Amino acid sequence: MKKILFIILSLTFLTACERKIDEFASNANGINFSKFVAVGNSMTAGFADAALYRSGQQNSIPNIMATQFQTVGGGEFRQPLIGTEDGVGVNVIPGGVYCTSKLALKIIPDVDCQGTPLGTSSLKPSFVLTNPDQNMLKQQLLAAPSVPGPYNNMGISGLTLLAAFMPGYAAYNPYYGRFASTASSSVIGEAAAQQPTFFMLWLGDNDALSSALNGTDIQITPADTFAKYYPMAVVALQQSGNNPKGVIATIPDITSLPFFTTISKQLPYNGVTLNAEQASGLNILYTMYGHSDIVWHEGQNPFVYVKSNGKWAQMQDGDLFLLTVPTDSIKCKGMGIADQSAQPFPKPYPIPGKFILDKTEQTNIQTAIAQYNFIIKGVATSQNLALADMNAYLKTLSSGLIFDGIKFSTTFVTGGLFSTDGVHLNPRGNAIAANYFIQAINSHYGCQIPQANITEYKGLVFP
Amino acid sequence: MGLIGTSLSNDASSLFYNPGGAPFVNEKWSFSGGISFVFARSTFQAKDVNYQATMKHELNLPFYFYAAYKPTKNLSVGLAVNTPYGNRLSWDDTWKGRYLIQNLSFKAMTFQPTISYKFKDIVGIGIGLVYAYGTVDLNKAIPLESASGDGTLHINGTTGHFGFNAGIMVHPVKGLSVGVDYRSKIEMKVKGATATFNVPQSLRAQFPENKVDVMLPLPANLDFGASYTFGKNNQWMVGINLCYVFWNTYDSLVFDFETKTSAVGRTANPAMYESRLIERIGVEYKINNMVAVRLGGYYDPSPVPTEYMNPQTPSVNETGITCGLSLYPTKGLCIDAAFLYLMGATKEGTYSPDNFAGTYRTGFNIPGIGLTYNF
Numbered sequence: 003m004k005k006i007l008f009i010i011l012s013l014t015f016l017t018a019c020e021r022k023i024d025e026f027a028s029n030a031n032g033i034n035f036s037k038f039v040a041v042g043n044s045m046t047a048g049f050a051d052a053a054l055y056r057s058g059q060q061n062s063i064p065n066i067m068a069t070q071f072q073t074v075g076g077g078e079f080r081q082p083l084i085g086t087e088d089g090v091g092v093n094v095i096p097g098g099v100y101c102t103s104k105l106a107l108k109i110i111p112d113v114d115c116q117g118t119p120l121g122t123s124s125l126k127p128s129f130v131l132t133n134p135d136q137n138m139l140k141q142q143l144l145a146a147p148s149v150p151g152p153y154n155n156m157g158i159s160g161l162t163l164l165a166a167f168m169p170g171y172a173a174y175n176p177y178y179g180r181f182a183s184t185a186s187s188s189v190i191g192e193a194a195a196q197q198p199t200f201f202m203l204w205l206g207d208n209d210a211l212s213s214a215l216n217g218t219d220i221q222i223t224p225a226d227t228f229a230k231y232y233p234m235a236v237v238a239l240q241q242s243g244n245n246p247k248g249v250i251a252t253i254p255d256i257t258s259l260p261f262f263t264t265i266s267k268q269l270p271y272n273g274v275t276l277n278a279e280q281a282s283g284l285n286i287l288y289t290m291y292g293h294s295d296i297v298w299h300e301g302q303n304p305f306v307y308v309k310s311n312g313k314w315a316q317m318q319d320g321d322l323f324l325l326t327v328p329t330d331s332i333k334c335k336g337m338g339i340a341d342q343s344a345q346p347f348p349k350p351y352p353i354p355g356k357f358i359l360d361k362t363e364q365t366n367i368q369t370a371i372a373q374y375n376f377i378i379k380g381v382a383t384s385q386n387l388a389l390a391d392m393n394a395y396l397k398t399l400s401s402g403l404i405f406d407g408i409k410f411s412t413t414f415v416t417g418g419l420f421s422t423d424g425v426h427l428n429p430r431g432n433a434i435a436a437n438y439f440i441q442a443i444n445s446h447y448g449c450q451i452p453q454a455n456i457t458e459y460k461g462l463v464f465p
Numbered sequence: 466m467g468l469i470g471t472s473l474s475n476d477a478s479s480l481f482y483n484p485g486g487a488p489f490v491n492e493k494w495s496f497s498g499g500i501s502f503v504f505a506r507s508t509f510q511a512k513d514v515n516y517q518a519t520m521k522h523e524l525n526l527p528f529y530f531y532a533a534y535k536p537t538k539n540l541s542v543g544l545a546v547n548t549p550y551g552n553r554l555s556w557d558d559t560w561k562g563r564y565l566i567q568n569l570s571f572k573a574m575t576f577q578p579t580i581s582y583k584f585k586d587i588v589g590i591g592i593g594l595v596y597a598y599g600t601v602d603l604n605k606a607i608p609l610e611s612a613s614g615d616g617t618l619h620i621n622g623t624t625g626h627f628g629f630n631a632g633i634m635v636h637p638v639k640g641l642s643v644g645v646d647y648r649s650k651i652e653m654k655v656k657g658a659t660a661t662f663n664v665p666q667s668l669r670a671q672f673p674e675n676k677v678d679v680m681l682p683l684p685a686n687l688d689f690g691a692s693y694t695f696g697k698n699n700q701w702m703v704g705i706n707l708c709y710v711f712w713n714t715y716d717s718l719v720f721d722f723e724t725k726t727s728a729v730g731r732t733a734n735p736a737m738y739e740s741r742l743i744e745r746i747g748v749e750y751k752i753n754n755m756v757a758v759r760l761g762g763y764y765d766p767s768p769v770p771t772e773y774m775n776p777q778t779p780s781v782n783e784t785g786i787t788c789g790l791s792l793y794p795t796k797g798l799c800i801d802a803a804f805l806y807l808m809g810a811t812k813e814g815t816y817s818p819d820n821f822a823g824t825y826r827t828g829f830n831i832p833g834i835g836l837t838y839n840f
Contacts, residue, residue, distance in 0.1 A: 022508065022826070023508050023509075023510045023517065023811055023824050023825075023826050024510070025510065025515065025517060026510065026511075026513070026514065026515040026516070028515065070515075073515055107667070109666070109667050125667050403820075404818075404819060404820045405820050406561055406562065406564060406565075406819065406820065406821050407562070407564030407565045407608070407819040407820075407821055408564055408608040409608075418608065452513065452514050452515035452516075453513045453514050454514070455511065455514050455516050455561055457561050457563065457564070458561075460610055461608060461610055462610070463610050463611065463612055463665075464609060464610065464611055464664075464665035464666075464667050464668055465611070465612075465665060465666060465667045
């Protein structure tokens with residue numbers, strides 16, 4: 003009796019006391035996710051830290067979504083992966099392009115205007131390669147991806163709605179040129195030719211933003227043009243052959259991104275402090291150069307910058323410094339005031355327009371985005387597609403959200419969402435965005451796609 | 466026997482369950498000691514995510530030792546050593562909830578000198594001074610990554626604090642025994658525990674080597690028990706026990722760092738525990754002079770509200786079944802074997818301050834052995 007009881011006891015407690023819970027019940031609800039194709043710009047491509055690099059692409063929003071689609075019949079999601087992890091960023095400069103590597107946070111010793119170390123240091127985004135070999139970067143960018151196409155991720159940095167229809171666009175944008183199937187392909191055409199069963203379309207940011215970012219006169223795509231082409235893009239995908247379902251997304255108010263908000267929190271628009279003598283000297287100087295309309299006075303004065311129409315003006319409250327503005331030149335070289343070291347005489351030194359987003363530009367962009375989003379929402383309704391309202395979601399995020407014990411906000415670096423360029427998300431931010439797309443799909447199509455485990459994705463990496 | 470000791474007085478274990486029962490032990494000396502083996506597992510399924518994790522409760526070995534002596538017929542003095550609270554749990558270092566907890570070890574050992582007196586074999590009262598010694602060891606990840614991975618925080622400290630244990634036992638009629646016992650709350654404030662941060666180099670100035678105060682209150686208990694012995698040769702005994710645990714003292718887990726920076730200060734993680742009543746019932750049958758068998762059951766509802774369900778203490782409503790066997794090879798000697806099986810219900814909840822959501826299930830198998838000698 004005793005023996006039997008002991009045997010029973012032993013068996014009972016040695017058998018695993020693990021208690022099972024039901025796993026997540028995935029359910030496609032009849033939606034076919036076997037061929038998923040994503041069309042968009044840099045946000046879709048997995049561009050981050052001001053460059054295209056391999057692990058950035060591997061952590062792209064649609065790739066994270068495709069990983070989750072695997073539980074509901076999703077197939078392979080092929081991406082045009084670049085070979086380099088250091089990345090390639092293409093910047094248009096007068097007479098050509100200049101390539102950079104990606105940015106990463108680095109500890110930079112603080113120096114004064116004479117270059118003397120101050121003994122302190124700051125955490126700043128810096129290029130991982132200084133003075134990189136231009137030919138090497140161009141080769142890395144244009145080298146054919148190791149896996150042949152067609153590619154499910156048709157996200158292309160810089161892509162606008164109109165450019166997506168342009169045959170031969172590969173010649174104008176190396177981010178498309180590097181993987182376009184033919185020299186005469188268009189992005190939408192190539193996406194439709196893959197006959198997706200499910201698609202994602204997230205376009206429009208660049209239609210509103212390009213002009214301001216480049217400090218040039220590239221026109222904002224007019225709303226009536228957007229209203230004509232956006233449904234065409236959607237219908238081209240819908241009529242591609244497999245009667246696909248899909249998700250489209252609104253455009254976030256990009257002026258709320260850290261790229262536009264960070265510097266202005268530290269540097270006031272009227273950060274020029276003058277005494278009476280300095281003010282009168284500047285007035286004489288500016289008059290000599292034909293800008294007598296710019297008046298300096300004793301006390302606090304706004305910086306001077308170049309407007310998008312080429313005219314000079316003093317900044318106003320609410321004008322934004324972009325993250326790329328050379329703060330060292332403002333602090334030490336007189337940028338925004340006058341270059342005192344110019345020979346033989348000092349000369350006025352306005353801040354180039356590409357570093358400032360003034361209130362007029364902000365209003366134009368915000369108006370365009372509001373109009374585009376109205377159009378996008380209308381198309382989602384009329385074409386019966388899932389809508390990810392990324393504009394609304396970014397607003398929610400900017401006031402702060404918490405997931406799994408991690409606090410997120412749209413604050414640069416410490417907010418945990420953005421990469422070091424202040425525009426594009428880091429991998430963990432991409433996972434949060436991908437989850438929002440998945441929620442939109444689940445809600446519209448009644449399916450149950452699991453969301454990504456955001457803690458599996460890296461946030462910003464600190465040195 | 467379903468842990469219904471509040472109304473029992475067979476041996477020195479009364480010192481812990483109800484000091485008022487100690488003078489009712491018949492013999493002059495009573496010694497009792499034992500150990501349990503806690504085998505436990507918790508499983509976690511994340512909400513909306515295809516993700517499961519299992520938590521290992523490290524093998525926990527709660528033990529007890531009780532010694533009672535009766536200098537006179539009605540007076541009893543004794544010492545009880547016990548480990549009433551212990552929690553050693555570890556999730557995988559890379560698991561989804563690592564920014565809440567990776568592993569936690571909290572152990573408390575109590576030393577309780579006790580004095581008890583009974584009046585006319587009817588009413589017994591007793592009181593013990595409780596000294597609790599506790600150790601805490603905690604690891605969690607910090608969402609600040611370097612190339613080598615997450616930041617981490619390790620906290621390690623010890624503390625000792627006082628409380629009391631007082632009880633009364635009444636034998637109103639033959640065969641019936643009724644007891645009430647109150648064990649006070651003990652504020653286990655760990656002062657100056659060592660806090661070690663491991664964060665990326667560029668952020669180290671904000672996370673200096675530090676000391677931290679952590680408050681881990683042991684809740685007060687109010688127990689009521691009644692048991693009745695009957696049948697031929699008093700072969701049968703049934704008992705019930707109601708235990709009210711004042712969990713509401715645990716409203717938040719506070720970490721107060723000594724050296725404060727913009728990143729490190731005083732954080733209060735809401736726990737919002739609610740007081741709960743644990744119901745227990747048990748029955749014993751003496752087969753003969755040598756062997757007794759016992760069976761019991763209990764229901765221990767989780768004190769953790771759904772919106773504060775957290776992976777540090779993934780507490781679910783527990784329904785337990787206990788069985789036990791006692792052997793009396795010679796007069797005064799008793800060998801006990803007990804087995805406690807907690808089925809572990811599933812509980813879905815979110816730790817809302819951290820937005821960490823999922824379903825938990827925890828199960829326990831707890832075999833135990835004990836030895837008692839009265840003479």
